[in-house]
Amino acid sequence: MTTAERLPKQDRSRATRQRLLEAAVACLAEHGWAGSTVAVVAERAGVSRGAAQHHFPTREDLFTAAVEYVAEERSLALRALFPEGAQGAERRAVIGALVDLYTGPLFRAALHLWVAASHEEQLGPRVTELEAKVGRETHRIAVDLLGADESQPGVRETVQGLLDMARGLGLANLLTDDTARRERVVAQWADLLDDALG
Template identity: 55%
Template sequence: MTTAAGPTRVPQEERTRVMRARLLEATVDCLVERGFAGTSTTLVSERAGVSRGAQLHHFPTKNALVVAAVEHLTEKRGAELAAAAASLPEGPRHTRAVMQMLGDHFASPVFIAALELWVAARTDAHLLAAVGPLEQRVGRETHRLTVELLGADESVPGVRELVQATLDLVRGLGLANTISDDTRRRVRILDTWADTLDTVLKGPA
C-alpha cells in the first residue's frame, strides 16, 4: 500500500495475523479435499502461498498446525451458522427453513473438515484433547441456536430430547452425504421432520 508520502508499512502483528489465517484456511481446504492423512505441512504452505520456512516458524509440526486449525474451524462453523440463522424467513415455512439451514450446514465443507478431525482424534490423544472440548462447545452453541430458532420450550418433558434428536438427524444425514450426493433424500426427510416438529412443538393448526 502506498501514499503520497511513499509506501505504508503493514505492522508486523497484522502481517502475522494474515499469514496465520491463510495457513489455517489452507489447512481446512486440504482436510476437505485430501482428508487428514493426505494433509501435510508442505501442501498447506503451498496452498496458502506461504514459504515453507514461514510456515514452520508459526507451526513447526503438522499437529501444531491442525490443533490451531481446530479452533479456527470452530469459529468458522459458528459464524456460518449465525449468519444463516440471521437470514431465516418467518411464517408457516419457518421450521422447514430451520431444518434446511441445519441440513446445509452439516453437509458443508466445514462439517467435512470437522469430520476428518473427529476420525483422526479417535486414535490420537493429543488431537483429541484439542478437538473434544471445542466440539462440545460447538454442540452446545448449535443446540442453543436450534432451541431459539424453533421456539422450543425445554421445560416441557421430551422437548430437549426432540431437539437433540433433530441435531442427531441432520448430523447423520451430513455423514451420509460424504459418501454420495444425498440431496434428494435429505430434502424429503427434512420436510417430514419439520412437520413432526411443528406438530409436537406448536400443536395442531
C-alpha cells in the first residue's frame, strides 16, 4: 500500500479518536466518573466498542486523554482569540476569557476526574500529572495574554491567585447558574489586577 492509499484510513482513525475524546468529556461532564465507561462513550460517539478499545485500552486511558485533548483545544482557541495578547486587547476581556475556561463542560469533566482521582488508585498519579501539565500551560497563557512581567516580585503569585479564583468560580457554578454574581466579581477583580500588574 502506498502512502497515498493509507492516508484516508489514518484520517478516519483520527476522526474516530477525536469523536471518542469529545464524547468522553461530554459524558464525564454530564454523568460523572461513576456513570462514565468506555462502552457508554463508544455508543455516544457512534463507534463500536471494539474500535473504542483499540484506541483506548482502559477507561483511565480514555478519560485522561479526553481531558488533555479538550484542554489543549481550549488553550489554542484562547490564544487565537487574543493573537496579540494584552497589547491588542483589554485586560478585562482576557480575564473574562480565562475565567470562562472554568465554567464549561471541560471544567466540569476535569472536576469529576480530579475528585475521582482523590480516592481511586489507578487514576491518582495520572490525573495528578495531567493537572500539573494543564495548570502550567494555563499559567503560561495567562502570563502571555495579560502581558504580566514575572520578573517583578509578586506578579507570578498575582496571576496564580487569579487562576485559583477562576477555579473557585467554576466550582460555584457547578450546581446553579452563577453567571450574574461571577460577572460582578470578575469586574471587580479585573480592576484589582490591573492596578497590581501595572
